[in-house]
Amino acid sequence: MVETKNIPLDEAMELWKKDRRDVLNPMMGPNVKEYADIIVKNSTNYFQKKESELEKEKIFSILEFLYPLALSNLQKTIFDNVPLNAADTISSVEEYMNITTAYQLSILKLPWRLPMPARFRRFKVAKKMAQLSDFIAEYCLSSESSGDNFFKKIASPMKNPDESARIHMRLVAFGIIVAGFASVARALTVACLYLSRYPLIWDKIYAEINDKIPDGNITSQNVSLLSYTRAVLLETFRHGNRIPFLFRTAIANHKIDGQYDVKKGDQMIIPLCYLDHMPAYWENSEGFNPDRFLNPLGERYNYVFLPFSIGPRGCLGRHFALMQASIILAIMAKRYRFWLIPNQKINIQRLENISMEFNKI
Numbered sequence: 001m002v003e004t005k006n007i008p009l010d011e012a013m014e015l016w017k018k019d020r021r022d023v024l025n026p027m028m029g030p031n032v033k034e035y036a037d038i039i040v041k042n043s044t045n046y047f048q049k050k051e052s053e054l055e056k057e058k059i060f061s062i063l064e065f066l067y068p069l070a071l072s073n074l075q076k077t078i079f080d081n082v083p084l085n086a087a088d089t090i091s092s093v094e095e096y097m098n099i100t101t102a103y104q105l106s107i108l109k110l111p112w113r114l115p116m117p118a119r120f121r122r123f124k125v126a127k128k129m130a131q132l133s134d135f136i137a138e139y140c141l142s143s144e145s146s147g148d149n150f151f152k153k154i155a156s157p158m159k160n161p162d163e164s165a166r167i168h169m170r171l172v173a174f175g176i177i178v179a180g181f182a183s184v185a186r187a188l189t190v191a192c193l194y195l196s197r198y199p200l201i202w203d204k205i206y207a208e209i210n211d212k213i214p215d216g217n218i219t220s221q222n223v224s225l226l227s228y229t230r231a232v233l234l235e236t237f238r239h240g241n242r243i244p245f246l247f248r249t250a251i252a253n254h255k256i257d258g259q260y261d262v263k264k265g266d267q268m269i270i271p272l273c274y275l276d277h278m279p280a281y282w283e284n285s286e287g288f289n290p291d292r293f294l295n296p297l298g299e300r301y302n303y304v305f306l307p308f309s310i311g312p313r314g315c316l317g318r319h320f321a322l323m324q325a326s327i328i329l330a331i332m333a334k335r336y337r338f339w340l341i342p343n344q345k346i347n348i349q350r351l352e353n354i355s356m357e358f359n360k361i
């Protein structure tokens with residue numbers, strides 16, 4: 001068996017790049033619907049538990065409210081109930097993402113030019129993330145966890161499970177913990193900002209759930225009926241874009257539109273933040289209008305609307321993310337209204353400390 005603990009994460013990443021799509025795509029596709037019931041149960045319990053706290057506090061930070069919920073949904077589903085310290089996990093992932101985003105956005109590759117203590121912090125958090133990934137993978141592959149979890153399912157068809165399973169599993173854990181809960185919590189936070197501004201949309205989500213799922217019992221069978229709720233999320237991704245750029249390296253020489261030369265190895269930036277607002281593609285592009293995603297011609301948004309990117313490096317968790325966010329939004333709309341406290345200074349990049357209050361319906 002390969003002793004993966006001694007393989008640096010970056011090196012292991014090269015191995016992973018070769019076949020992660022083959023291994024993960026079938027698992028992360030529409031099959032994730034099977035998690036809907038767990039997500040509904042966990043999210044409902046979370047709201048019930050938090051309700052009494054919120055009733056006392058009245059004012060709360062929306063992101064800090066949603067972070068532990070999205071993390072616990074990941075824990076209860078893909079990570080098979082792995083015991084994690086929520087506060088510690090959330091702060092490590094936040095720190096890691098802040099540093100890597102700054103690195104990606106910086107033409108000068110800033111972290112390498114930082115003074116030593118700041119650079120050291122980057123390594124410290126990378127090491128922490130590697131330990132966290134190891135812990136999750138080991139737990140899910142161990143006999144402590146259930147016989148049929150996501151990780152064991154991925155490991156079983158591997159050609160050489162003894163040699164490669166552990167390398168792959170820690171990378172799967174790493175990818176999913178980095179990408180899989182903060183993104184959902186942040187998307188929902190932005191959705192709540194829009195809903196606070198457009199209360200009629202809260203009512204339409206409420207009407208949809210009453211109409212399509214009258215007993216309020218969302219399940220893996222009926223979650224796909226929540227098309228308006230889903231459209232609100234898609235419009236949130238478009239109008240309130242959280243991923244402004246995608247980065248790619250050209251793998252061959254190419255001419256775009258017969259006039260722009262791209263050379264193999266060139267760094268390409270795909271500006272989603274512009275594509276999402278271009279009047280050429282979007283009618284009333286500055287308006288917040290979820291209905292545009294109910295349009296049966298929705299397909300025409302392909303290659304223009306890329307909140308989850310596309311192609312071999314596109315988001316592996318898009319079905320999971322959309323399903324989870326739709327469930328949470330529907331549960332919220334059915335029971336509560338969240339309102340932005342007026343006259344507060346909002347940092348739309350960081351989304352931290354945005355205060356809201358809630359009313360029970």
Ligand code: HEM
Pocket residue numbers: 020175176179180181183184187243246247306307308309310312313314315316317318320321
């Ligand atoms: C609202 C939620 C989410 C958004 C907007 C989002 C968006 C994205 C985007 C744009 C990428 C591609 C980045 C690039 O091309 O450079 C990506 C990659 C990825 N996402 Fe997501 N994501 C979300 C949720 C999730 C969830 C819930 C999971 C897992 C459960 C997940 C797992 C991944 C993984 C593993 C990758 C890397 C794929 C690879 O390297 O091949 N994402 N995501």
